[in-house]
Amino acid sequence: MKIMAVNAGSSSIKFQLLEMPQEEVIASGVMERIGLEDGIFTIKYDGKKEETHPVLKDHAVGVELLLKSLIEKGILKDLNEIVGVGHRVVQGGEYFKDSCLVDETVVNKIADLADLAPLHNPAHIVGIKAFQKALPNVPQVVVFDTVFHQTMPEEAYMYATPYEWYTKYGIRKYGAHGTSHQYVSQRCAELLNKPLKDTKIIVCHLGNGASLCAVEGGKCKDTSMGLTPLEGIPMGTRSGILDPTVVSYICQKENKTAAEVVNILNKKSGYLGMSGRTNDARDVTAGMEEGDHRCKLTFDVQAKRIVDYIAAYYVYMGGCDAICFTAGMGENVIHLRKNVLDRLAVLGVKLDEERNNVRGKEQEITADDSKIRAFVIPTNEEVMIARDVVRVAKLA
Numbered sequence: 153m154k155i156m157a158v159n160a161g162s163s164s165i166k167f168q169l170l171e172m173p174q175e176e177v178i179a180s181g182v183m184e185r186i187g188l189e190d191g192i193f194t195i196k197y198d199g200k201k202e203e204t205h206p207v208l209k210d211h212a213v214g215v216e217l218l219l220k221s222l223i224e225k226g227i228l229k230d231l232n233e234i235v236g237v238g239h240r241v242v243q244g245g246e247y248f249k250d251s252c253l254v255d256e257t258v259v260n261k262i263a264d265l266a267d268l269a270p271l272h273n274p275a276h277i278v279g280i281k282a283f284q285k286a287l288p289n290v291p292q293v294v295v296f297d298t299v300f301h302q303t304m305p306e307e308a309y310m311y312a313t314p315y316e317w318y319t320k321y322g323i324r325k326y327g328a329h330g331t332s333h334q335y336v337s338q339r340c341a342e343l344l345n346k347p348l349k350d351t352k353i354i355v356c357h358l359g360n361g362a363s364l365c366a367v368e369g370g371k372c373k374d375t376s377m378g379l380t381p382l383e384g385i386p387m388g389t390r391s392g393i394l395d396p397t398v399v400s401y402i403c404q405k406e407n408k409t410a411a412e413v414v415n416i417l418n419k420k421s422g423y424l425g426m427s428g429r430t431n432d433a434r435d436v437t438a439g440m441e442e443g444d445h446r447c448k449l450t451f452d453v454q455a456k457r458i459v460d461y462i463a464a465y466y467v468y469m470g471g472c473d474a475i476c477f478t479a480g481m482g483e484n485v486i487h488l489r490k491n492v493l494d495r496l497a498v499l500g501v502k503l504d505e506e507r508n509n510v511r512g513k514e515q516e517i518t519a520d521d522s523k524i525r526a527f528v529i530p531t532n533e534e535v536m537i538a539r540d541v542v543r544v545a546k547l548a
């Protein structure tokens with residue numbers, strides 16, 4: 153059976169068509185620059201990669217073009233072969249405790265939660281509606297990034313702010329990248345050859361957005377992202393945690409509004425702001441290799457903060473079996489993993505430099521006598537979405 157996993161952003165739709173239950177990718181790709189004159193449609197199938205430049209007026213046009221292409225390229229004979237569609241949704245608040253089938257109430261609730269994910273939730277709804285229009289008889293399932301974090305204990309998700317902020321406005325930590333943290337921790341338990349319920353795992357999802365998660369017995373116990381994806385460690389363009397007074401101070405010094413300063417913390421900080429180069433780890437690595445102090449400092453600040461969380465989670469879980477690195481940087485930036493793991497020598501972590509010399513491939517990277525094992529585990533959010541479609545729409 154064929155399942156479409158969809159990740160719709162404000163100007164893009166990423167997709168993967170999977171054959172289930174084999175979990176084989178039949179086709180994947182992305183439509184970018186939706187709403188602009190010069191759209192980009194990239195599709196990979198049968199070992200081929202094709203790129204075209206259609207005008208993608210809106211998401212509905214993009215989805216129609218995608219489905220038409222699947223037929224034209226012979227990837228599908230008939231659209232009826234798609235028996236379920238799964239949509240990634242960034243923010244499910246406290247309302248959504250599991251993935252679920254889409255109906256009007258669900259769409260309205262996702263819209264209500266848009267305050268907490270203004271860039272993401274509205275875009276997801278546009279994506280859902282576009283697929284509903286194109287495939288009206290196919291079940292659509294929403295899979296939330298926040299659901300995995302709903303098991304956090306109260307003491308981990310509450311902020312020490314006036315309690316009424318929580319009851320009135322839902323101010324608390326919700327976390328992000330839950331689908332990735334869940335996939336990687338489950339895969340890690342397999343590699344450890346231990347039942348998931350007996351494992352204590354720390355997952356470092358280090359992409360352009362980045363978060364850490366303490367996963368005990370397969371359940372999230374704490375995570376570094378908060379009310380929004382700004383909290384936690386420094387990221388591509390986001391600052392991560394800081395003293396909130398910085399906001400009012402810069403407002404006053406630069407005559408800006410709080411919203412403008414928060415926008416800078418989201419879009420002009422992190423790797424980009426610190427290094428003065430770009431948000432891409434490859435550019436910052438090149439700078440570091442040229443001897444640029446700010447580029448080296450960028451990695452050091454991030455590695456230090458990553459270790460702060462790992463140490464906290466180690467204590468909070470009462471130990472740790474494994475540390476996993478995933479997503480664009482976690483899978484590819486060798487020197488960053490070394491920078492992090494070398495700082496953990498005090499916990500008996502021993503990096504194996506030869507094993508660590510790996511990109512984008514599943515591999516153990518610590519020495520055999522390391523007290524905590526570390527792995528690179530490429531994430532696979534799409535497969536988790538497809539599995540949830542099969543489970544929730546009862547397609548098995």
Ligand code: ADP
Nearest residue numbers: 358359360361431432433434479480481484485
């Ligand atoms: P997101 O999904 O949050 O946008 P990704 O997980 O795709 O991010 O990670 C993107 C980041 O990963 C890039 O900004 C880049 O810094 C880093 N990255 C990806 N591939 C490589 C590579 N081969 N070498 C070094 N860094 C890489």
